[in-house]
Amino acid sequence: AAGVIQSPRHLIKEKRETATLKCYPIPRHDTVYWYQQGPGQDPQFLISFYEKMQSDKGSIPDRFSAQQFSDYHSELNMSSLELGDSALYFCASSGPRDSGTDTQYFGPGTRLTVL
Amino acid sequence: GNSVTQMEGPVTLSEEAFLTINCTYTATGYPSLFWYVQYPGEGLQLLLKATKADDKGSNKGFEATYRKETTSFHLEKGSVQVSDSAVYFCALRRSGGTSYGKLTFGQGTILTVHP
Numbered sequence: 001a002a003g004v005i006q007s008p009r010h011l012i013k014e015k016r017e018t019a020t021l022k023c024y025p026i027p028r029h030d031t032v033y034w035y036q037q038g039p040g041q042d043p044q045f046l047i048s049f050y051e052k053m054q055s056d057k058g059s060i061p062d063r064f065s066a067q068q069f070s071d072y073h074s075e076l077n078m079s080s081l082e083l084g085d086s087a088l089y090f091c092a093s094s095g096p097r098d099s100g101t102d103t104q105y106f107g108p109g110t111r112l113t114v115l
Numbered sequence: 116g117n118s119v120t121q122m123e124g125p126v127t128l129s130e131e132a133f134l135t136i137n138c139t140y141t142a143t144g145y146p147s148l149f150w151y152v153q154y155p156g157e158g159l160q161l162l163l164k165a166t167k168a169d170d171k172g173s174n175k176g177f178e179a180t181y182r183k184e185t186t187s188f189h190l191e192k193g194s195v196q197v198s199d200s201a202v203y204f205c206a207l208r209r210s211g212g213t214s215y216g217k218l219t220f221g222q223g224t225i226l227t228v229h230p
Binding site: 004033035041042043044045048056058090092102103104105106107108109 | 219
């Protein structure tokens with residue numbers, strides 16, 4: 001079965017640089033979520049989108065922005081990177097909502113290292 | 116706000132031992148409860164879930180029962196295998212409003228099973 005795809009899997013950036021993470025949800029899933037997992041920590045919710053509209057917002061820094069496109073893939077844009085942004089970034093997807101299924105399925109994550 | 120508390124780890128067991136990982140939660144209403152598992156270097160995989168009180172989720176020999184009276188969702192397995200070594204996360208999704216809301220995770224419990 002198709003799973004959530006994230007790219008790149010690994011990313012190394014310098015401080016103050018920018019990064020773009022991409023997420024391709026499971027086909028027919030219409031909701032995308034982004035989570036950040038620091039070393040040895042639990043995943044923290046950043047932001048979610050449903051039908052290309054932001055549906056919920058968590059502890060996402062102002063330096064980060066995200067959007068969902070017409071094909072339902074999503075991108076997380078991170079600017080002015082800081083050392084503390086080094087983490088594993090997960091994307092999850094769920095849906096379709098009209099089917100009544102709402103379990104979130106996670107991608108393998110993108111490991112971002114800021115030097 | 117919503118929160119999830121897991122028993123502190125790490126947990127180290129011998130193969131075929133009985134496993135219990137405690138999870139308690141604080142939430143208003145009737146949240147949905149989940150257990151996710153994360154194998155080394157991989158993303159989060161849904162292990163099991165329960166959406167209402169007294170529901171029992173089960174998968175791959177693991178079980179957890181949604182206990183409203185004790186606000187708990189303890190994970191159990193009768194006989195663990197070396198391949199069960201991973202990090203286990205208890206999570207909840209709030210009830211009311213959109214049912215496609217963010218997940219709130221516990222801090223994770225590292226399980227190591229020795230032959």
